Amino acid sequence: MALSAGIFYIGLRYLFSLFPGAVQAWPTKKFAAFGALLTVTAYYLVSGFGVSAERAFIMMAIMLVAVLFDRPSISLRNVALSAIVILVLSPSQVLGPSFQMSYAATLALVSGYSLWKRRRHRESIASRIRLLSPLLFVTRFFGGVTSTSFIGGASTAIFSIEHFHRLATYGLAANLAAMPVVSFIVMPFGMMAMLLMPFGIDGPFWKVTGEGLALVIAIAKTVAGWGGDITFGRQPGWLMPTFIAGFLIMSMLRTRLRHLGLLLLLSSVGMAAFGSGVPKPDLMISEDGVLVALRQDDILATNRERPQAFIFEQWQKALVAAEHQPPTMLAADDRLPQIGKTERHRRLSDEEQKAVGTAMAEALDRTMQGSFACQKASWCVAMLKNGAILVTIENAAYLPAACDTGNIIVTPIRLRLDHCRSGAMLVTGATLRKTGSIEMVLTADKPIISAAFENPQRPWTRHRTYDWRTGKFDTPIAKVSPVVDNSPVSDNDE
Numbered sequence: 001m002a003l004s005a006g007i008f009y010i011g012l013r014y015l016f017s018l019f020p021g022a023v024q025a026w027p028t029k030k031f032a033a034f035g036a037l038l039t040v041t042a043y044y045l046v047s048g049f050g051v052s053a054e055r056a057f058i059m060m061a062i063m064l065v066a067v068l069f070d071r072p073s074i075s076l077r078n079v080a081l082s083a084i085v086i087l088v089l090s091p092s093q094v095l096g097p098s099f100q101m102s103y104a105a106t107l108a109l110v111s112g113y114s115l116w117k118r119r120r121h122r123e124s125i126a127s128r129i130r131l132l133s134p135l136l137f138v139t140r141f142f143g144g145v146t147s148t149s150f151i152g153g154a155s156t157a158i159f160s161i162e163h164f165h166r167l168a169t170y171g172l173a174a175n176l177a178a179m180p181v182v183s184f185i186v187m188p189f190g191m192m193a194m195l196l197m198p199f200g201i202d203g204p205f206w207k208v209t210g211e212g213l214a215l216v217i218a219i220a221k222t223v224a225g226w227g228g229d230i231t232f233g234r235q236p237g238w239l240m241p242t243f244i245a246g247f248l249i250m251s252m253l254r255t256r257l258r259h260l261g262l263l264l265l266l267s268s269v270g271m272a273a274f275g276s277g278v279p280k281p282d283l284m285i286s287e288d289g290v291l292v293a294l295r296q297d298d299i300l301a302t303n304r305e306r307p308q309a310f311i312f313e314q315w316q317k318a319l320v321a322a323e324h325q326p327p328t329m330l331a332a333d334d335r336l337p338q339i340g341k342t343e344r345h346r347r348l349s350d351e352e353q354k355a356v357g358t359a360m361a362e363a364l365d366r367t368m369q370g371s372f373a374c375q376k377a378s379w380c381v382a383m384l385k386n387g388a389i390l391v392t393i394e395n396a397a398y399l400p401a402a403c404d405t406g407n408i409i410v411t412p413i414r415l416r417l418d419h420c421r422s423g424a425m426l427v428t429g430a431t432l433r434k435t436g437s438i439e440m441v442l443t444a445d446k447p448i449i450s451a452a453f454e455n456p457q458r459p460w461t462r463h464r465t466y467d468w469r470t471g472k473f474d475t476p477i478a479k480v481s482p483v484v485d486n487s488p489v490s491d492n493d494e
Contacts, residue, residue: 004191105152186209186216
């Protein structure tokens with residue numbers, strides 16, 4: 001978005017500069033800004049209205065409108081205004097890594113740019129020699145890319161560690177290799193193709209743009225093949241707020257007091273590195289209720305032979321659990337009812353419920369503690385280390401048998417029930433919709449439960465309680481769900 005607006009803005013200003021009379025008589029800078037605003041609007045309309053595109057469009061629109069009103073376009077005030085607009089329109093974005101990382105990078109870059117503008121500009125010897133001008137241009141370009149990549153990577157590092165539990169070490173090399181291709185091939189030819197599209201002569205320009213993108217993908221694959229990602233486990237809950245406080249002090253203050261922010265950053269990271277380990281949960285339930293995992297030392301046992309890659313990898317990195325233990329798949333049993341995927345409202349007879357309960361009890365005897373035994377596409381059972389029985393079901397028809405057998409029941413189905421008549425804990429797709437992912441520390445008395453979202457009535461999480469059938473917001477989760485308490489918020493909300 002910034003490149004498309006910048007190319008159009010600078011290109012139009014160069015075009016106006018060819019007519020000195022027009023430049024002296026008319027505010028061509030504002031004309032260029034208005035044209036760039038139309039360009040980013042068109043870019044946003046064809047981008048698919050993604051969350052990241054919306055955020056970038058608002059940021060660029062505010063900066064270009066600032067030019068129309070003779071205000072500085074690159075300033076912390078404009079960054080704050082764009083953040084306020086986005087939070088008013090979509091307050092749920094405040095908890096997402098995309099919003100946090102993009103604004104951290106933007107804030108750091110704007111602050112660094114302001115600091116660079118206040119330095120003393122000295123004319124170098126190379127600038128006086130015309131033959132050295134191309135070398136000076138290349139040096140400044142790659143110096144700018146290096147500085148931008150370093151500032152952006154450093155400012156988003158803690159957010160990457162917090163949300164994805166990893167840190168990419170070769171991001172600077174990838175940017176140095178890819179940015180010239182993007183800046184001089186992809187974006188200029190893409191811009192020309194978009195402008196020439198109404199005339200039907202955009203084909204050759206799109207072809208060049210596609211070749212540039214293919215080169216960028218090749219660079220990305222090459223750098224990704226180097227490896228080098230550093231994996232981090234779960235971090236203390238205080239690290240993120242402390243880091244953000246230090247980051248804001250360092251990036252927003254203009255006096256030497258900003259160095260206190262760097263001191264706070266380094267001390268917080270040092271304390272986290274040499275501090276005690278963070279407690280790890282024994283049971284994890286994904287946000288959609290499909291994936292359930294049990295942790296024992298460095299082993300994660302799941303109810304899926306092939307768990308969802310993204311979620312499971314985040315759990316592995318957060319809990320430093322290297323080994324995956326798939327469930328024991330039980331052989332087909334003729335005694336059990338055969339329920340098709342389309343039979344969502346089928347009710348089992350008493351005999352069928354009894355047969356399912358017997359099969360679950362037999363499966364518990366065949367599996368080891370802390371691992372799952374599963375009937376394919378039907379249900380899974382596991383014996384927890386505190387003696388409780390965990391049952392996951394794929395169809396609501398198995399709910400009565402599951403409630404009679406287990407102490408904790410998990411299903412991705414959005415049921416209207418919020419508890420079992422037997423007193424067993426029931427976690428459904430409806431409750432997970434409001435709480436997000438859930439984790440438990442198993443104790444002899446009762447599990448200590450943590451939810452990703454404690455209070456969904458806050459503006460940035462209230463959308464989770466919306467019922468599209470009735471057009472109303474559900475009752476607060478604390479009143480309807482037996483699985484949430486006042487434990488700390490879970491980090492496993494991805």
